[in-house]
Amino acid sequence: MSEAIDEAPSADFAPSPLSREALAHAFADLHPPLSHDAAKVEAERCYFCHDAPCVTACPTAIDIPGFIRGIVTGNMTGAGQRILDANILGGTCARVCPTEILCEGACVRTAQQGKPVEIGALQRVATDHVFAQAAHPFTRPAETGRHVAVVGAGPAGLSCAHALARQGHDVTIFESRPKPGGLNEFGIAAYKMADDFAAREVEFVLDIGGITIVNERTLGRDLHLSQLRVEYDAVFLGIGQAGVKSLALEAESLPGIMNAVDFIAALRQSGDFATVPVGRRVVVIGGGNTAIDAATQAKRLGAEVVTLVYRRGRAEMSATTAEQDWAQTNNVAFRFWAAPVGFEGEDHVQRVTFARMAPSVGGGLQPTGAQFSLEADMVLKAVGQNFQQEFHDIAPDINSGRIVIDPVKRQTSIPGVFAGGDCVEGHDLTVQAVEDGKRAARGIAAFLAEGVTDRG
């Protein structure tokens, strides 16, 4: 048994031992933008495919060969606009998209030489170019006089709001947090969204005009759907998966045990990484990208040992291969086929016990009977989010924790109420949320054009 167990646990759960300089380096831009030359060399690798597989693989169907051609010819403004026309959050997507399972995975260069065109990096160069311009690239037509309420200022809500504003409608976004951006602002590792990019991008989206954001207004508490349906011509719900799944274990409330999403949010909102407490020995439970972001950031924050424990095998992890590689490059240790069964500790977590698991017939899991324990000063739970919304009012149909929508119109069971993003069924990706918002805006436009004027 290690001596550390006898020490005061709090000494092993403290703000980062690293200097501010070291932390600034640890959380700097993960992939700094390509230089002009590097971008040109990379862009020239693009074959300008016809019916390009990368476009099919992109949920927002960005004209990828088209924008890359703009980089090749020196039409960087056109390249950036082409991206943003299809995906107004193309800046975030350039930074956080799991490109290896989307556009870059489908790139014909992957088939030819095992090395795709770096589409994400090129997208960043082109969008950065547009963001550096003073003028917003899109204009509003004459105002329609229609007013749409958007609930949630995350990727889906922002995308929907911008698309509606481009049609001349007015939009008011209600956001429950103190600032907009959703997961872009609170839920993604700091080094992926360096230099306050999420906030800058929201400003960019708002530059089109006609969009107002009201923060700290929560649906079911400060607002109600029936009221929104009366006061606005249509409503879009982009409320995400606000809840966090629990392990339902005893002592889960011990200090030092927290949700990975809260740790990630705390880091993003700290303003000073040196103030964020981190354990000397950190155990992360889960196998998704949130688990990776939490584990890697804990390590970068100065944790001595970070162990990511997942109840199934590597192949079953929902974190992409690139994310897994990234965590392992950061010395995060992986343990597979183990599920937590208990926490120990006096006034702070000290140890986590895991049951070894094995696949059972039918795809389930069963304990093998063997157990092991890991010393831990901090446990980050990343076992998934869930739908958490109390409507206290009229409510749309929900199925398996997702709002049910018409696949084409994107309308919920309540006429005039639309939904998209993580709160509906689909890939829980920023890029999918953007597409959902875009499509819902089309559905809303069609709904408004039908001339339904009776609000609610």
Place this chain on the structure above:
Amino acid sequence: MADLRTNFAGIRSPNPFWLASAPPTDKAYNVVRAFRAGWGGVVWKTLGEDPPVVNVSSRYGGVSYNGQRLAGMNNIELITDRPLELNLQEIKEVKRDWPDRALIVSLMVPCEEDSWKAILARVEDTGADGLELNFGCPHGMSERGMGAAVGQVPEYVEMVTRWCKQYSRLPVIVKLTPNISDILQPARAAKRGGADAVSLINTVQSIVSVDLDLMAPTPVVDGLGTHGGYCGPAVKPIALRMVGDIARDGETAGLPISGIGGVSTWRDAAEFIALGAGSVQVCTAAMHHGFRIIDDMVDGLSNWMDEKGYEDLRAFQGRAIPNYVHWQDLNLDWRTVAHIDPDLCIGCGLCHIACEDTAHQAIAAYAKGTNRAYEVIDAECVGCNLCHHICPVEGCITMVPEYSDRPKLTWTNHPSNPMRAKPEVASV
């Protein structure tokens, strides 16, 4: 290893690779470096009468194309800007130190017999192996009645060549300009004048680009630009055709040809030699990469010749000439069909869109998710080769000849040709 030794119009060199008359051969320093690197010969940058010409600052314009930073180049430099005596002295020393290499002196003086007579005697004293008459310079000198101004008038070509043969014992190579409608005219004139050989092509008159900020052709000299001579890989096809025309012409066939124009690799050289060239001259590729490119040129040509069983250059020199025919001699009853190898196809769709938009709608597209498949519709394919050239994967699209035992059918006797040769009717 194949024998690369060359005897070109009596000029011997250890290999057929010569550096063309240009900045790389401007002075002893460069030429010695080239010989050390392994070049078989050089054509010393063109000498003229004193006082030497004056060159501008900003001399090259470049063409960038799809990732190739310098795909083509033009220049507005003139002949040597160094004193004649200095050049002659250096030529003499270099030839003395490098007796096994070909050292040819390029010349350009006013179109007057005395001017040529005077310089020829001085050049002969250097011990140089031969003369090359610069009738090709497309800018600067032509305005003074020299270079291309002579090369574009067959009578002048013949006249000056005759003077050179009269006043010098050295082999005379006449360098031809491509800035003319019919290359055979000056080539025939050179032969009539007694030329021992021709070399071609000189650079092509060009404006390589317009600076859109300065609104002037490049290279820009104090706000202004002028046309220059274009060179590099892009001019090779033009040069090959002109070399081929001279090689197959009844009047000029057999006249030694030094091939110039975009020669960058051993393969380019092999192509010129197959069309009849006895040596090749290189400039742009050396300016782009340095003299060290000679290693792979010599090595590559030799290895290829070994593979093909060619013991020396003569074994394949001119072998493509009989197969370079006029269009009406091509078989119209012969067909190839494109074939796409589905295992090699990467799904870029370039073949499909090219055929669909700009050719014969002969490639069908199938898509499922991000998977793509393309298939040739044999009945629609005319065998144009467009898809084969566009496909980025080597060997993926091949042109498969259709077997036919039908006799050759050329335009000359094709039923659609109203002027076709009619079979003679037996007299009654």
